Amino acid sequence: MHREGGARTVDTEARDTEARDTEASKRALRRDLLELRSRLPEGDTRETAAVLAQRALELPELAEAGTVAAYVSIGSEPGTRVLLDALRARGVRVLLPVLLPDNDLDWGTYEGPERLVAARRGLLEPSGPRLGPDAVTSADAVLLPGLAVDARGVRLGRGGGSYDRVLARLEAAGAAPVRVVLLYENELLAEVPGEAHDQPVHVAVTPAGVTRFPR
DSSP: OHHHHHHHHHHHHHHHHHHHHHHHHHHHHHHHHHHHHHTSOHHHHHHHHHHHHHHHHTOHHHHTOSEEEOOOOOTTSOOOHHHHHHHHHTTOEEEEEEEOTTSOEEEEEOOOGGGEEEOGGGOEEEOSOOOOGGGGGGOSEEEEOOSEEOTTOOEEOOSSOHHHHHHHHHHHTTOOOEEEEEOOGGGBOSOOOOOTTOOOOSEEEETTEEEEOOO
């Protein structure tokens, strides 16, 4: 019994060490990628947003979607605003996240740029009624923010955990919307530090084209 208990302790310590190493690798990679984004000229980000919208709108999954859960890009993130307006003009119901105090996400309907309001952490959120965290389960496609995606479809987020909750909620509801990430070209990587619970994305859209991952 003593030996078994000792083995379990060693295994637990090894897992804890691995988890700490993975998180440290994620932090370092986030820092590097955010630094690269911060150097992008504003004109380049505007041009990229238009190209990304065009690429994304050509996806069959978005062309056929009735509801898309998305987000409003800020700063030097790959731009989503052109895409949001194009989807809305098509008659697509676009859901936008509302950050809750515990970092979970509520949702509201996108009603145009004039109906966006400033929120915590520099975010922009819809000013209309809140639909509840489960509203995302009605989406046919989910646009996920990310800093990088690797060859397996593993996404590196900013570390807040909000979208891990969204993906877990979708899984619990049996919902299977296509998961799409918009990225700059240099953010498609060979490998991203990942953990067992990470759920891969299905599509990465960059200015150069579309990369699909196994579903």
